[in-house]
Amino acid sequence: MENNDILIRLRYALEIKNKEMAEIFKLGGVDISVPEVIQILTKVDEDDIENDNQLKCNNIMLDSFLNGLIIYKRGKQEPKPGQPNTPEPPVPNSANMNNLLLKKVKIALALTTDDMLDIFKEAGIHVSKGELGALLRKAGHKNYKECGDKFARNFLKGLAIKYRE
Incomplete structure (x- = not known):
């Protein structure tokens, strides 16, 4: 399943507005504007490849969105005292x-x-x-x-x- 399709279905399931989508991306560390969100969420007909206005969502963008969704729904988690703040390892392009x-x-x-x-x-x-x-x-x-x-x-x-x- 393509990442764009995952975002479209997730947005529908959770009733997330375009402005909230942009905010969630920002919380995940990717700066995307509302018009870019609309481009990501645009479905493309397989017959109409020439009119491709869709912005492709790569694995890093989807991972950032999912991280932003966690922060959006549950709040930012502060590191425990005495524990180093370790960043998440990057998602490989071939990851499922x-x-x-x-x-x-x-x-x-x-x-x-x-x-x-x-x-x-x-x-x-x-x-x-x-x-x-x-x-x-x-x-x-x-x-x-x-x-x-x-x-x-x-x-x-x-x-x-x-x-x-």
Whole structure:
């Protein structure tokens, strides 16, 4: 699933306005204006490639948006006394953004595992706790499972059903 599509679906599910989108990007460390947000959220027809006004969202921009969403929903986390302020490692271009999407939306919305299972159930897909745990693990862990586009799409669909009722 393309990053632009992820942002479009996430925006719809959480009912985020264009101005708020720009603010969330800024909280994540990427300075994007409202007209640029509109360009990112513009859907492009596959037949109309010449009229491509869409601004492509790369992995770094999506990661910044998700980090900004966490700050927007939960507030900035201050480092604990005596703990160094370590920046997050950069996201490689080949990273599976679907796993990152699940992890960071879970944090931003303060979802429990049961909440996430309910969201998947709303979308009509059954996921076990073990499967969900494998999707939320760190890449490289022996039980890590890459999140496919179908899972990510269904998660965003369930999120829209739950939050737009």
